[in-house]
Amino acid sequence: MVLEQLKKAGIDLVASLPDQWLGDLIAQCEADPAVTHIRLAREDDGIGICAGAWLGGRKSALVCQNSGVLGSVNALGGIAFHHQIPLLVIAAHRGHYDDSQYYQMYKGRICEPVLEAMGLPYWVIDGPEGLPMIADAARQAYLNRLPVVLLLRRRALVGRK
Amino acid sequence: MKRLALAKLVKERLRADDLVVCGLGATEAAFKEAAPVNPTYYASDPMGLWPSIALGLALAQRERRVTLLAGDGDLLMNLQVLATIATAPAPNFRIVVFHNGAYSSTGGQPLTGKPAFAAIARGTGFERAAEARGEAETARALDELFAGPGPALLDVWLEDEPCPPAPPGPWSQVEERTLFMRALQGLSRGSRSG
Numbered sequence: 076m077v078l079e080q081l082k083k084a085g086i087d088l089v090a091s092l093p094d095q096w097l098g099d100l101i102a103q104c105e106a107d108p109a110v111t112h113i114r115l116a117r118e119d120d121g122i123g124i125c126a127g128a129w130l131g132g133r134k135s136a137l138v139c140q141n142s143g144v145l146g147s148v149n150a151l152g153g154i155a156f157h158h159q160i161p162l163l164v165i166a167a168h169r170g171h172y173d174d175s176q177y178y179q180m181y182k183g184r185i186c187e188p189v190l191e192a193m194g195l196p197y198w199v200i201d202g203p204e205g206l207p208m209i210a211d212a213a214r215q216a217y218l219n220r221l222p223v224v225l226l227l228r229r230r231a232l233v234g235r236k
Numbered sequence: 237m238k239r240l241a242l243a244k245l246v247k248e249r250l251r252a253d254d255l256v257v258c259g260l261g262a263t264e265a266a267f268k269e270a271a272p273v274n275p276t277y278y279a280s281d282p283m284g285l286w287p288s289i290a291l292g293l294a295l296a297q298r299e300r301r302v303t304l305l306a307g308d309g310d311l312l313m314n315l316q317v318l319a320t321i322a323t324a325p326a327p328n329f330r331i332v333v334f335h336n337g338a339y340s341s342t343g344g345q346p347l348t349g350k351p352a353f354a355a356i357a358r359g360t361g362f363e364r365a366a367e368a369r370g371e372a373e374t375a376r377a378l379d380e381l382f383a384g385p386g387p388a389l390l391d392v393w394l395e396d397e398p399c400p401p402a403p404p405g406p407w408s409q410v411e412e413r414t415l416f417m418r419a420l421q422g423l424s425r426g427s428r429s430g
Contacts, residue, residue, distance in 0.1 A: 088295060090320075100400075111295060113324055116316035120288040127257070128293025130307060130417060135292070152280035159410045 077165060077232070079109070080206050081120070081136055084213035087111065087162065088135035090121035092143055096167040096232040100138060108196040112206050118143030119150035121134070122222070125162035126154045134213070136163040138222045141186040146225055148189065151222055155195060161216035168199060168226035179193070190224055200231045237371050239263070239334055239394050243270035245375055246305065246332055249382050250274050253423050255300050256376030257290035261341030263334045267305055274345035275419040280409050287331065287365040291321050294329035294386075297420070301328050301382075308335040312351055316379035316388075327385040332378070337392050340399035353391040403415030 076091045077100050081089065089104045090113040090165060091097065104112040104141040115121050121137035128135040137143070144151070144166050154160050169176075170183020196219065198212055243266040250256065256276040258267045264278050271336070279286040290304035311333055321329065333353050339345045357365035364384055375390050380419035381390045407415065 088292075111325065113291075113295070113320060116319050117314070118328065119285065120314065120320055121316045122291035123288025124287040124295070124320075126285075127289035127294075128296040129292075130289070130413070131255075131293045131296025131420070133292075133296035149282050150285050153285065157281055157409045158413050 076103070076105065077206060077227070079208065080209035081165075082109070084163070084210040086134045086136050087212065088124075088133055089113070090115050090124045091114065091133065091138040092118050092121070094138070094140040094167040094169070096229055097138060097140070098167070099163075099179055100232065103139070108225045110175060111162060115139075117146070118146040122147050122154055122162065126160045129160050129162060136165055139167070140167050141166045141182050141226060142213065144186055145182065151195065152193060155193070155209050155221050159220040160219050160230040163213045163216055164224040166221060166226050167225060170199065171228065173229040177234060186226065188211075195222060195224060199226045199228065201228050202230040203209070203234065205231060237369070238363060238393070238397060239266040239336065240269055241371055242332070242334060242374060242394060242402045243267045245371070245378055246270075246303070247272050249378055250302070250303070253300055254304060255297060255302045255420065256284055256401065257291060257302065259286050259304045259310045259334070261307055262336065262397070263305050263307040263310075265399055266278045268336065274307055274424065275374070275416055277416045278412060283310050285323060286310055287314065287317045289422040291324055291326060291329060294326045295324065298328060301330070304329070304331045306331055308333055308337065308353070309339050309347055310353070311353060312347060312349075315351075315356060318357050318362065319360040321387045322357070324387065326387050329386040330381055331387070331389040332381070333389065334394060336394040336396045341401055344396065344398060352385050354389060357389045362387060362389055365391075365395065367391040367423060369393045407418060
């Protein structure tokens with residue numbers, strides 16, 4: 076499960092904004108006494124929280140939909156290339172073959188090209204078997220002093236539901 | 237009241253191991269002129285991100301007081317962050333708003349609307365949010381701000397003064413960030429305060 080992998084990476088602070096696919100993960104973050112869970116009203120505040128936490132020596136992650144990645148482009152760009160602060164984004168990768176809602180589709184089309192254009196490292200996780208990549212991606216972020224974005228498909232987040 | 241007077245009032249109330257996050261433009265110019273001795277992270281860009289950066293720092297450094305010096309335009313850009321701060325477990329986090337009603341460092345254009353930040357903060361769930369005008373009232377309000385727990389906000393109304401753009405300093409933002417983190421590391425054997 077995602078939270079287990081986050082903990083393996085030393086992450087114990089999670090800032091989140093809900094998505095239908097993220098319900099289980101957010102509930103687990105909220106229920107876990109070893110995790111500080113911060114509720115956001117807008118995703119780029121999560122970029123700020125993660126960046127500030129790293130300044131103070133604490134590892135953290137932003138959990139949101141991929142639309143939150145799109146909405147955080149300026150925040151991510153400034154934190155990546157002006158401040159060079161690492162952080163991890165766990166985003167529900169809406170709008171691909173595994174999504175049944177038409178209004179999600181544009182997000183699937185533009186999220187990866189936008190990340191390419193920004194020059195930020197990102198990886199797509201197809202299913203639960205790929206979740207160990209979370210700790211690797213976090214290490215990549217810290218070594219690079221850059222945010223790393225993980226885009227998780229439906230099967231990686233909600234299993235058989 | 238002028239912004240330098242507010243910066244000095246804040247500086248006088250800070251302990252040596254307090255951490256400060258300082259907004260950009262006129263707020264930064266004022267606090268630098270007041271010459272604080274605390275580890276201070278100067279925001280630079282992205283504008284609008286500093287309340288959340290300061291909250292993250294407070295969540296990481298829970299045994300130290302973290303104070304955000306927020307420009308009014310900076311805070312107005314991302315007002316919803318107040319709802320997140322209000323509900324965060326951050327008794328060590330306080331915000332002082334430098335409220336001059338203008339975007340000073342871009343030429344003094346008026347701020348959009350007339351935000352009453354203390355009322356907005358209370359409306360998002362802050363239990364402690366106040367406003368102050370003039371030195372005597374502000375000095376008392378700052379004492380109260382630091383006497384009680386966070387998250388807490390003090391909105392201080394200031395005169396609008398011009399703020400010519402500052403030339404770049406000797407350090408890049410990444411170097412500033414490294415110096416701040418080194419200063420914080422240097423505090424780690426010193427006294428701590430809640």
